[in-house]
Amino acid sequence: MRCHKAKDYISQEMDEHLPPDVTVNLTEHLDSCADCRRFRADLLLGRRAMSATTPELPENFEWKLQLKLNQTLQRTAGETAYPWAEPAPDNWRWFRNFGAAAAMGMAAVLALAVFLGPDNVPGESGQALSGGTSSGVVRSISGGAGNTDRLPLFVDQSRRGGFYGVGSQHPVSAGGFSQSSGSRFFDRGWSGHNTNDLRTIQRLRIQNSQLNRDLFQQQQMIQGMRGQLDTVDTNALELELE
Amino acid sequence: MNLSRDENTNGSPAPRRVELRDIRDEDLIVMVQEGHKKAFDELVARYKGRLFSFILRMVKDPTLAEELTQETLIRVYIHAAKYREIAKFSTWVFTIATNLVRNKMRQRSRRPRVISLNPAPDDDEMPVDPPDMTADPSEGIHREELANLINDATSRIPEKYRIPFLLREVEQLSYEEIQQVTGLKLGTVRSRINRARNKFRQLIKPMLKNETLLHELERIEARAAEEKDKDF
Incomplete structure (x- = not known):
């Protein structure tokens, strides 16, 4: 038996999980191999140290357990008669808080928009x-x-x-x-800004530009008529009228 | 279920009083299912130390270990009706404990560790344990050093090897029971225990070379043997 195989078997042998024939072979190997004997002794020492240093519970463990168990049972049963019992978790609390905060925020924004406007005189x-x-x-x-x-x-x-x-x-x-x-x-x-006023100003600007265009056309017409008058023989015209 | 039978008045020999400590775990949990609170107290007495020892070596935090031990026992009580005797009671209990520990370790790995700046204890009303004035102080120091070394070595074993290793070494569950608790194959359980032992051996090498600690180990074992003799 080789050492690496023997070390695998040592662990199983410690747990009494090794078949009898393999146990015999392992014992023979251990008799002849000091390294594997030391390995086995170390593992057994580790096991001893582990069981020797078992941690101790605090003295009041059962008292705390009883208290916690009572609280859990109260919570599970939905009892509310005990004021010290923890309340059941409120899953919609965040929604209510958020809704109230959002409403207050909206109100604040509207108030700012209305009362701090530049034209509010x-x-x-x-x-x-x-x-x-x-x-x-x-x-x-x-x-x-x-x-x-x-x-x-x-x-x-x-x-x-x-x-x-x-x-x-x-x-x-x-x-x-x-x-x-x-x-x-x-x-x-x-x-x-007042949106009604903006619409009115825009409408008036359109009207003004239309008026300007009309005025320009009328001026053009008057100028043309004056040119015609300059070219006509006014004396002959007056004689005809007479 | 009537545990304590009254004495007969006709002078016939009284039947033997059935003590809770003589009852198997599996029968005790059936009694819990029937509403016997004393049966649950007996189960707590049997398992509180084992669970705390296992959980503490997994999480390495005494406060958290105590909390998880309590949580495990509370779940045993709350879900007692779900237990069926298809497996040993110890297997069921350690399955609950292992799942709780795994969940907690997963949570801790996701969240950064927060250290409180206010170390005021929550439970001011808790009774304080008086110090043992009879114990030799140097003995306490060596024992603490030994315990720290073992706990530190245990916590450095990778988690997937540590669970089967502790279930075997601390709780002395069989390979089949560890298989049921962890859901691993039998061969995997065996190989993981083997690897964990090799790792543990490497980690406790300082202890193996320290004569003082070895002497302390022998002293602890001798005292434990004396106390065992006194009980008998």
Whole structure:
């Protein structure tokens, strides 16, 4: 028997798992091999040391076990009569917390967008609304028609004027309450500008460019007519009329 | 199940009182299934030390080992009804313990180890063990050194070899029982125990050359033999 095979068998022999015939061969090998004898002695010493150094439990182990077992049984049974018992885990708690936090965050963002907007000046609002036409009336909190120092509540729709005196269905309002929607929350974009005003300005720019084009054409026509007049013999024309 | 029979009043010899310690583990767990709490206490008394020893040598952390030992025994109680006598009770218990240890070690390998800056104990109300004033201090030091060396050597054996090795060396389970606990083939169990022993031998070489530690080992064994004689 070779040593590496004998070392395999030594482990099985220690556990009494070796067949009798192999045990005889191993014993013969051990008698003649000091190295394998030392190997076996080391393994047996290791086993002795292992069993000699068995760790000891703490004295209060059973007390703690009883306590933990009681808590587990209470939790398993769903008992809530004991105030010291740990509550059952709440799986939806994070959702509720997150939902509340998300709602508060949204409210804060909306509040910032509304109240920190660049055009939110009540005094200017009243002036812009009432200054478009002499007949425009703004009713303030105090009810005075021309009082622009107060926050305007609403504008008389029937007497509302347009921008620069031009009749328009969407008058400019630089802040305050919108006349069309009744709420400034929906009249503003994220930049803080009043979206109704932007639409009105864009429409007026289109109208102005159209007017400029018409004016240019009319000027061209007048100039052509003047040229024709210069070439006509006015004396002959006057004689004909007479 | 009536364990303690009353004495007969007619003078006939009283039947022998059946002690819990004379009952097999497999019968005790059946009694637990029937609601006998004393039977569970007896099982705890039998297995708490074995489980703690096995788990401590696996995780190398006394607090965690105690926690896992408690968890194993609690699971035995909670799931007692699931036990069927197709395997030995010890095999069932060590299967539970091995699974718990494996799960915990897997968790620990995934998470970085956190060291608390506040070492205040959670259980202030726990009774404190008084120090043993009769013991020789130098003896305690040598014993601790020996225990540390053995625990350190055990913990350095790779996990897949360590489980069958400890089940064999510490718990003295048979190869077949280790096969049931670990789910390995019999040949694999045998070879892993063999490899673990060789590794363990290499790791405890400092002890094998240290005369003081060898002397301490003999002293521990002599005292254990004396205590065993006293019990008988």
